[in-house]
Amino acid sequence: MRLDGQVAVVTGGSRGIGREVAKKLSAEGAKVVIAYAGNDEAAKKTAEECRDAVCVKADVSDEAAVEKLFEEAMKINGRIDILVNCAGITKDNLVLRMSSEDFDRVMKVNLYGSFYCSRCASKIMLKQRYGRIISVSSIVGLRGNAGQANYAASKAGVIGMTKSMAKELAKRNITVNAIAPGMIETDMTAVLPENIKDEMLKTIPMGRPGKAEEVAEAILFFASKESSYVTGQVLAVDGGMAV
Ligand code: NAP
Numbered sequence: 001m002r003l004d005g006q007v008a009v010v011t012g013g014s015r016g017i018g019r020e021v022a023k024k025l026s027a028e029g030a031k032v033v034i035a036y037a038g039n040d041e042a043a044k045k046t047a048e049e050c051r052d053a054v055c056v057k058a059d060v061s062d063e064a065a066v067e068k069l070f071e072e073a074m075k076i077n078g079r080i081d082i083l084v085n086c087a088g089i090t091k092d093n094l095v096l097r098m099s100s101e102d103f104d105r106v107m108k109v110n111l112y113g114s115f116y117c118s119r120c121a122s123k124i125m126l127k128q129r130y131g132r133i134i135s136v137s138s139i140v141g142l143r144g145n146a147g148q149a150n151y152a153a154s155k156a157g158v159i160g161m162t163k164s165m166a167k168e169l170a171k172r173n174i175t176v177n178a179i180a181p182g183m184i185e186t187d188m189t190a191v192l193p194e195n196i197k198d199e200m201l202k203t204i205p206m207g208r209p210g211k212a213e214e215v216a217e218a219i220l221f222f223a224s225k226e227s228s229y230v231t232g233q234v235l236a237v238d239g240g241m242a243v
Pocket of ligand 1: 017109182184
């Protein structure tokens, strides 16, 4: 699935799933703009592992920063064919103990961030009459999870937004899809207590956590020309967890 001559913006590209996505798209020939929140060293490392990539620091929850990110990406490459909304955070707690600030922050980064980026990208893609928008949701957005009401709400929101945008943009040759990963080995899951990880593992038919590379493979399909007749879909990459 070659992407020669195409340009991709990958938010959350400095670490975890986003890093593997940036590497995968780059290996297929795309020029990649790696957007990240603040970890300069990690972003630089991802860029070094790509063939042709630049790093741009941009907090996706900041509307003005996102607009600047896309202006910069256009200045560097002149077009944007692929957007991967991968930036995300968790701030877990039971609803009774969850602060409004923690609810707000997770919604701002995960849902509003995807909205701001998708809006900027789709403006550019509409003019090009071509585009691929892929957002990283979660199995938690489909099924809910105790202790993650804010995260689940943000990820369910991403799915609703994906389906709506797919309908809005279909006639202009822009596809919009989402990935719902299960439990993937990254910094995000490394901080979970061992007993919680063990409980989660028991619910995965494959009996193991997924690798960021395995999520990147599915994202590559949605990012490619080969997925031309697929839009508004949510693909679980979860070892069978949600079956
Ligand atoms: P991760 O290893 O913690 O990496 C998070 C990435 O998001 C980093 O690149 C980080 O940048 C970036 N980021 C965080 N806040 C940001 C902000 N405000 N603006 C811009 N970038 C920001 O996470 P991950 O596990 O790879 O998760 C990637 C995506 O997959 C997230 O949307 C997550 O919800 C989703 N997901 C993960 C799992 C899992 O099991 N890991 C499962 C389902 C869904 P810095 O490096 O600069 O901090």
